[in-house]
Amino acid sequence: MHEMHEADFPKTAAQDLLPHGGPAHLVPEILDYTEDQLLCRARFPADSPLARDGQVQAWLCAEPAAQAAATHLGLVEIDRGTTVHHLEGFLTGVKNVRVLRALVPVEQDLTIQVTPRGGARGLFKYDFAVDLDGELVSRGQISTFVKTR
Amino acid sequence: MTPPSYQAQLLDRDSSALRFSLAIPTDSPYLHGHFPDQPILPGVAQVQICTELLAQELKIPVKLREVLNVRFRKPVTPDLACEMELRLDGYELAFTLRSEQGNMSEGNLLLADRLEIPDAEVSNHA
Numbered sequence: 001m002h003e004m005h006e007a008d009f010p011k012t013a014a015q016d017l018l019p020h021g022g023p024a025h026l027v028p029e030i031l032d033y034t035e036d037q038l039l040c041r042a043r044f045p046a047d048s049p050l051a052r053d054g055q056v057q058a059w060l061c062a063e064p065a066a067q068a069a070a071t072h073l074g075l076v077e078i079d080r081g082t083t084v085h086h087l088e089g090f091l092t093g094v095k096n097v098r099v100l101r102a103l104v105p106v107e108q109d110l111t112i113q114v115t116p117r118g119g120a121r122g123l124f125k126y127d128f129a130v131d132l133d134g135e136l137v138s139r140g141q142i143s144t145f146v147k148t149r
Numbered sequence: 150m151t152p153p154s155y156q157a158q159l160l161d162r163d164s165s166a167l168r169f170s171l172a173i174p175t176d177s178p179y180l181h182g183h184f185p186d187q188p189i190l191p192g193v194a195q196v197q198i199c200t201e202l203l204a205q206e207l208k209i210p211v212k213l214r215e216v217l218n219v220r221f222r223k224p225v226t227p228d229l230a231c232e233m234e235l236r237l238d239g240y241e242l243a244f245t246l247r248s249e250q251g252n253m254s255e256g257n258l259l260l261a262d263r264l265e266i267p268d269a270e271v272s273n274h275a
Contacts, residue, residue, distance in 0.1 A: 019184045019185070019186070020182050020183060020184060021181075021182030021183075021184070021185040022181050022182030022185075023178075023181055023182055024181060024182030024183035024184075024191070025182060047178075049154055049177075049178035049179045049181065049194070050191075050193065050194065050197060057197070057200075057212075057213065059193075059196075059213050059216050060193050060197065062193055062216070063191060063192075063193045066192075090189065090192065090221070090224060091191070091192040091193070091221055092192075092220070092221050092222075093218070093219060093220050093221060094192070094193070094196075094216050094218075094219045094256075095216070095217070095218050095219070096215070096216075096217065096218075097215060097216035098214075098215055099212075099213050099214055099215060099216075099261075102212055102261075140216065
């Protein structure tokens with residue numbers, strides 16, 4: 001992944017932008033944001049319903065990637081002057097997700113980069129890449145529907 | 150005690166396909182926080198259930214090499230009666246999740262290992 005520079009934005013904005021609660025909220029910290037991409041930290045909590053025996057299949061990183069994409073959409077809306085709080089939306093598709101490592105442990109920091117690839121009428125496409133300690137664990141494409149005003 | 154994430158029962162099978170009834174209980178851990186005001190089954194959980202049902206029936210771990218293409222068409226809500234059909238062809242696993250509302254999701258997955266659905270009689274005696 002590219003080295004990015006820290007920008008002027010609230011690092012915890014994802015908590016306000018996403019409607020997810022409890023163990024479903026997987027994106028605790030934004031590392032950097034531009035209109036062209038978002039870099040964030042993510043982790044599966046120990047009580048994640050997606051975890052089995054303390055590990056999560058790497059392709060399931062599509063879920064925090066989708067949350068990262070929604071966060072990016074929210075930040076873009078804020079940049080445009082829109083008040084955004086708990087964006088409504090859901091994952092509509094997953095495509096070409098390569099699994100480069102079988103499992104990722106819970107309670108470990110993952111770094112997720114999402115890059116917008118266009119969209120309209122609330123449907124948006126993103127490329128994503130997830131790494132753990134510098135090792136790429138999965139990458140692919142997601143489509144998400146988000147209600148924007 | 151943690152409640153089950155889902156309730157599934159095998160309805161029928163042949164050499165290339167398995168069909169299950171599927172429901173997500175209102176207290177399913179999958180729904181915790183997703184979302185607090187409007188619980189729906191996460192899309193990725195539908196794919197996880199698909200691989201777990203196959204693993205359960207084949208009695209071996211099922212690992213994915215690639216998620217080729219999955220479409221989540223309609224939100225799956227708690228207690229919605231669904232059927233999940235799995236079609237296995239070597240390394241390729243296709244799934245369709247249906248309800249009375251129509252197709253809820255479908256997808257094609259590439260497995261890390263070539264798998265076969267054993268004959269039911271053989272499976273019962275394995």
